Amino acid sequence: MPFSLHQGDALMVMATLPDQAVDCVITDPPYNSGGRTTTERTSRTARAKYVSGGVRHHLADFDGENKDQHSYGYWLTLNLTEAYRLSKPGSPALIFTDWRQVSTTADALQAAGWTWQGIATWHKPAARPRKGGLRQDSEYIVWGTKGRIAASQNPVYLPGLYSASQPRKDRQHITQKPLAVMRQLVRICPPGGTVLDFCCGSGSTGVAALQQGLDFIGIEMSPHYAGIARSRLETALNQTTGPDDLGLAGPEEQ
Amino acid sequence: MPFSLHQGDALMVMATLPDQAVDCVITDPPYNSGGRTTTERTSRTARAKYVSGGVRHHLADFDGENKDQHSYGYWLTLNLTEAYRLSKPGSPALIFTDWRQVSTTADALQAAGWTWQGIATWHKPAARPRKGGLRQDSEYIVWGTKGRIAASQNPVYLPGLYSASQPRKDRQHITQKPLAVMRQLVRICPPGGTVLDFCCGSGSTGVAALQQGLDFIGIEMSPHYAGIARSRLETALNQTTGPDDLGLAGPEEQ
DNA sequence: CCTTGCGATGAATCCATAT
DNA sequence: GATATGGATTCATCGCAAG
Secondary structure, three states, X not given: OOEEEEEOOHHHHHHOOOOOOEOEEEEOOOOOOOOOOHHHHHXXXXXXXXXXXXXXXXXOOOOOOOOOHHHHHHHHHHHHXXXXXXXXXXXXEEEEEOHHHHHXXXXXXXXXXXXXXXXXXXXXXXXXXXXXXXXXXXEEEEEEEOOOOOHHHOOOEEOOEEEOOOOOOOOOOOOOOOHHHHHHHHHHOOOOOEEEEOOOOOOHHHHHHHHOOOXXXXXXXXXXXXXXXXXXXXXXXXXXXXXXXXXOOOOEOO | XXXXXXXXXXXXXXXXXXXXXXXXXXXXXXXXXXXOOHHHHXXXXXXXXXXXXXXXOOOOOOOOOOOOHHHHHHHHHHHHHHXXXXXXXXXXXEEEEXXXXXXXXXXXXXXXXXXXXXXXXEEOOOOOOOOOEEOOOEEEEEEEEOOOOOHHHOOOEEOOEEEOOOOOOOOOOOOOOOHHHHHHHHHHOOOOOEEEEOOOOXXXXXXXXXXXXXEEEEEEOOHHHHHHHHHHHHHHHHHHOOOOOOOOOOOOOO
C-alpha cells in the first residue's frame, strides 16, 4: 500500500482508521488567518485573502477558511487528537502555520497530547516587502512527538530552517508547499514508515513521501483538490517504482 | 544626550521617565526557558541552563531566570506596558524570544496595548544539532507597534530573516546578540530618534543604535553588566563621533 | 595572502543514576 | 514515585595557528 487517498472530512475519515497506523504526521491546515479583524478573516474566501488583487491565475478556491481563532484552535485540537491516536509512540507531528496562528497551533498540538518539541522556519525569499517594518517572509512548522522522541529508530539530523520560494510553475494549489522542503521534512519519518497528511491539498507531502520510498495516507475535503492529489501521487508512484514492482501494490482506492 | 544608562530594576527606572520619550523599543529579556519542567526552568541559573558542560569561558551569570511561565508573562506585560507609555504613537517594539516563549511574548505584547505586527527570525548557523528531529537553530523577534505603524516617517524595508552566529570572540554576555543583526534592526527607528532597551545586558542594542546615529536609553539590573554596557557604549560613542567620522559604521567588532 | 587543519562551542537535550 | 544531578552526545561553524 504505497499510498491511499481519501476525499472527505478529516475527522470523519480518521475515525475509520485503526490505532497506530502511521509513523509520522505532516500537514498544512488552512491557516484561518490573513486578516486583521475577525470579519476580515472569516467572511472572505481563501482566494480573496491570499491572492493579490489583479492576479490572473485560475487556481481553485478552498474551504475551511471561515473559523474564528477560538474555533480554529478547537477544530485543530480535534484533528490532532485523532492523528495522535493514529500514530505510533515516538512519532513526530509537523504542522505548518503562519505567524498569527503559531500560538494557537502550539496550544492545539499540546492539547491533543503531543509533546511540543520546537518551531522550524520555512523562509520564502520572494515574499512581499513591507514599508517601515520587518518583512513577514516566513511560515512556521510547529512540531512535537507522541511521548519521547524516537531518535534511535531514525537518527537523522534535520535543519531547522528551510529556504525556498513557493512553486510558481505548474502550481496546483494557492498555498502549495515546495517539494524541495517537503522532501527534507519527510525524512523525519523512519525508513519504510507511513506519513499521514489529513489536509493534503494538492498532495505535495505525499509526492515527497513516495519519492523518499515512504508510504502515504492523504485526506482532502475538496473533490477538486483530491482529484489533483490523486493524479500527482500516481505520477510520483510511477516514477519511483520500476516495472517489476507493478502488481505488488497499486494505489488503494477510496 | 546620545545615550543614558540606568542600573536598576526596569519597572522602577521606567517609572521615572516621561511619556513619549522614545521612538522605538528593542529588547532581549531573559527567556526563563531552557528546560522541560518548571523545576528545570526555575531552579537553575542561566549558566547552568544555557552553557554546555566543559565550556571554559567564565562569563558572568545573570538574574531573572527563575520565573514560571505565568509569572514570566505577567512580568513581561508590566514592563511592556511601561515601555508603551514611554513610546510615541506609531513606534515599533521588537522583543527577542525563543520558541518556548513565542506565545507568551506575543500575548504580553498585546496585553500591554501594542498591535502585534509579526514575527521575524534570527537564524544561528552554528546551533547544536538534534538527533531524530529538527534542529532548533533560530530565535524569534516578536514585534508590534503603538497603534498604526508610522511607515511614512521611516520608509525602510527590513528583512524578516537574519542569519548570524552568536559572537564568539570578545563575547561579554552569555546571550549576547550579534552586532550585524542589531545594526539592521535599529534601522526601524526613525533617523535621529531614541531607542529604548529595558534589558540591555552588555549593551549591543545601544552600540548598534549609536553606530547608526541614534540616541539610546538602556536599563540593566546587574551592576556587572551595566558596567560592561557603559564601557562599550562609551567606546562606540567615541568611535562614531570622532573628527573624521563620515557616518559610516564603526569597526565590525563584537 | 590564501588554504588547510585542528580544536572548541552552542539561550541543549537525553539518559542513567542518586536522592 | 517524583525530582535532582551528572555525564555523554552531535555537527556545522568559527577562531586560530600552521603551512
